[in-house]
Amino acid sequence: MRQPNSMINRYRWYEIVGIYTGIAVFLTFVLAPFVEGFLVSLKPLSQLFSSPYRFWPENGSFEAYRTMWVSVPGFARYIFNSFFISGVATLVVLLLVVPAAYAFARFDFRGRGPLLGAFLAVNMFSGAVLLIPLFRLMRSFGVLNTYLAMIVPGAxxxxxxxxxxLRTYMMRIPRELEEAAYVDGAGYFYTFRRVVLPLAAPGIAVVAITTFIGAYAQQFIFALTFNSKTEYMPLPIGLFAYFGRQEVVWNELMAASFVGIAPALIVIFFLQRYLVSGLTAGAVK
Known part of the structure; x- marks a missing residue:
């Protein structure tokens, strides 16, 4: 009888070497900018443009992480603004998307296909294309220089x-569970709240994480166009406003950038188990 391992472990040694080599090359290109940026934050300014180039910092320190709090006025406020804008945008997206995805997954109504296609076509347009119409719209509603001017377009x-x-995930939930609830006398809203939502929780977690990361990453263009007040600036605009108008202190800029992405990394770290379970749910029936 053939052993199970003989069916699984079918790669030759050179194929395994090729696979791991490809993974190593991919990770090198992905992680190299982050490693170089972190090392730059540890270097004194005198070493940044020295010749020959030194990859590893000599007498490196975390001094830039201390001085950038003093050098960048309102740095803590910028981080709070970025986190607040991303969090509220994620909440708005979930409140609208969860019932909409369920409707598209379960109900056959007129125009469902074209509407889904229109949603997909929206992603083909860059936000820069719609900046002028969005600016006029925000100005007509009187929400320029507010959080709403950045939250609404981002969401x-x-x-x-x-x-x-989320629609794809909800389509994997067996209809028989909802039909059993209907037979027992449950209504649509009760079934959605007590049957569908608990089963869709991993998928909702995936959508929440990806939405938060997307909202955190796209703040620059909307904040640059729709806001000019310092108290509402997110981190990318705050760093741009400070380091873009004078000499760039590269080690402090890199230190501020790594501190700025810390909230997103913390969210991913604590929610990664939901992300993994959501991505793998439905793979095995």
Whole structure:
């Protein structure tokens, strides 16, 4: 009788070497900018443009992480603004996307296909193309230089992708569970709240994480266009406003950038188990 391992371990040694070599090359290109940026934050300014180039810092320290809090006025406020804008945008997206994805997954209504196609077509347009119409719209509603001016466009651009992701997940939930609830006398809203939502929780977690990361990453263009007040600036605009108008202190800029992405990394770290379970759910029946 053939052993199970003989069916699984069918790669030759050179194929295994090729696979791991490809993974190593891929990770090198992905991680190299982050490693170089972190090392730059540890170097004194005198070593940044020295010749010959030194990859590893000599007498490196975390001094830039201390001085950048003093050098960048309102740095803590910028981090709070980025986290607040991303968090509220994620909440708005979830409130709209969860029922919409369920409707697209379960109900056959007129125009469902074209509407899904329109949602997908929205992702083909860059946010820069719609900046002028959005600016006029924000000005007409009187929300320029407010959090809403950055939250609403950010959420609008993230909703189509979120609907497609969550709709696909909800289509995997067996209809028989909902039909059994209907037979027992449950209504649509009760079934959605007590049967569908608990089963869709891993998929909702995936959508929430990807939406938060997307909202955190797309703040620059909307904040640069729709806001000019310092108290509402997110981190990318705050760093741009400080380091872009004078001499760039590269080690402090890199230190501020790594501190700025810390909230997103913390969110991913604590929610990664939900992300993994959501991505693998439905793979095995």
């Amino acid at each position: 609008a651009f993230l909703i189509p992708t979120a609907i497609w992701l």
